[in-house]
Amino acid sequence: MKYTEQAFDRAELELRRRQDNANEEHQRRLDEIAQNAPEIYRMHSEAIRLNYALIGNIGKGKSSADVSKKIAEIKEKNINLRHTMHEMLKACGYPEDYLQMHYQCEICNDSGYHDGVRCECMKKLLKKYTTEEINANCSIELHDFADFRIEYYSDAPVNGEIPRVKMQTIFENCKNYATRFEPHTSSLIFFGKTGLGKTFLSSCIAKELISQGWNVVYGSMLKLMRQVEDERFHRAEGDTMSIMLEADLLILDDLGSEFQTQFTDSVLYELINERINERRPTLISTNLTVNEVGKKYNDRIVSRITGCFRPFFFAGSDVRLVKLRNGII
Ligand SMILES: [Zn+2]
Known part of the structure; x- marks a missing residue:
């Protein structure tokens, strides 16, 4: 490496x-x-x-x-x-x-x-510092579970379910996932519209695991794919791909935001497939619906995601809009 x-x-x-x-x-x-x-x-x-x-x-x-x-x-x-x-x-x-x-x-x-x-x-330190550099370049802010605000999710039923109740369950699941994390734990995929807290909860999991000493790589699909592409075509130094393949947890934020090419699809498949084969968990979040994922990506990627990832469907209204309405931001 x-x-x-x-x-x-x-x-x-x-x-x-x-x-x-x-x-x-x-x-x-x-x-x-x-x-x-x-x-x-x-x-x-x-x-x-x-x-x-x-x-x-x-x-x-x-x-x-x-x-x-x-x-x-x-x-x-x-x-x-x-x-x-x-x-x-x-x-x-x-x-x-x-x-x-x-x-x-x-x-x-x-x-x-x-x-x-x-x-x-020495290898452990090199891996840790290289991971930190990749994460810093991807500029996702890390958060604590304690900062999660369930009151931003409505308690009025929408299509027969109450967003606040649903999100409380997802929150508890994420917290348990992080506190009981082990190397061969399951992979997760967060579905939901923008502003429902997918990145927030992913970043809480990342922060908790890093504090426990696990090696976590996190970043937006857009930035991670761009970095891998730049390295593959010698426009940048580094080996982000190996670091992503070997991380204890890989968090791919905002699947679908990348500039999709054959190259990014093959990188995505390699990442997902190899990590599944090595029994290393991956956490994906996406604004796409299940159907949109099915249409956008090839069968190999879709079958790996649907077969091996535990889905969570986020509910509610855009938290940023709720905050704006309440004069919080
Ligand atoms: Zn030594």
């Missing part, structure tokens, strides 16, 4: 910050032990001195029997010393590894590389 230069810079900065934190915490613990248990501190210093002596002797090579004997002696002394030190730490109420360096990633010691290969922790 291709990551942006900015993502590399941020990942390196973050890893440096983690290493600094580990060093600072280690120093703080040493100072604490030096003050509270000087005997243990002396043993720790002696253990470090023995380590250096060991390295020095190993550097001489094993040709001489004297050197080999010396190395064995130092090793044994060091093991005994560390054992005693660990026992004393425990007796003083500390964990036995209290004076060891503690890195966030024990595989690469927060360096980002292990055996010359990029460590998983």
Whole structure:
């Protein structure tokens, strides 16, 4: 996967910050032990001195029997010393590894590389920062579930159903979806006219999942498709397609708003199909009706959507108009 230069810079900065934190915490613990248990501190210093002596002797090579004997002696002394030190730490109420360096990633010691290969922790950071860049370019504002206002939906029946009751159920479903999210959860599609809160509730789900540490890519179909197209035809750097394919949740806002071509249709199918095959959920919202989706897109796309997405039909009047009427905006 291709990551942006900015993502590399941020990942390196973050890893440096983690290493600094580990060093600072280690120093703080040493100072604490030096003050509270000087005997243990002396043993720790002696253990470090023995380590250096060991390295020095190993550097001489094993040709001489004297050197080999010396190395064995130092090793044994060091093991005994560390054992005693660990026992004393425990007796003083500390964990036995209290004076060891503690890195966030024990595989690469927060360096980002292990055996010359990029460590998983570094890959995770690169993915996170690249995703953030894509999301920032798509400029969808994120919201909290707490900001959802059910009073904007009418409690008068329309075509035999009450919008407020229906939207309350959808709201609860969205909230549960976000709080109980797991990687193989179902895909959703929000149908409804403009201004009924589809983007709002999608953005609430995105915000909640991001706060839980999930990797969420969200954006309007228009902007995401344009970005993929620009990258495919070398007008822009990046690998938005891979990031979208691998996100824990992909949110495609406003399906139908994209400038539809064979290319965008094939990208849409690849996204939906591959994510279904990998059992990764996708959330689509659209102003189109079910019939319009059926007419606008080819059978392959439609059958994947109708077969694998759980539909929600938003109800009510344009919330922005309701706010305007009530003098809120
Ligand atoms: Zn690592």
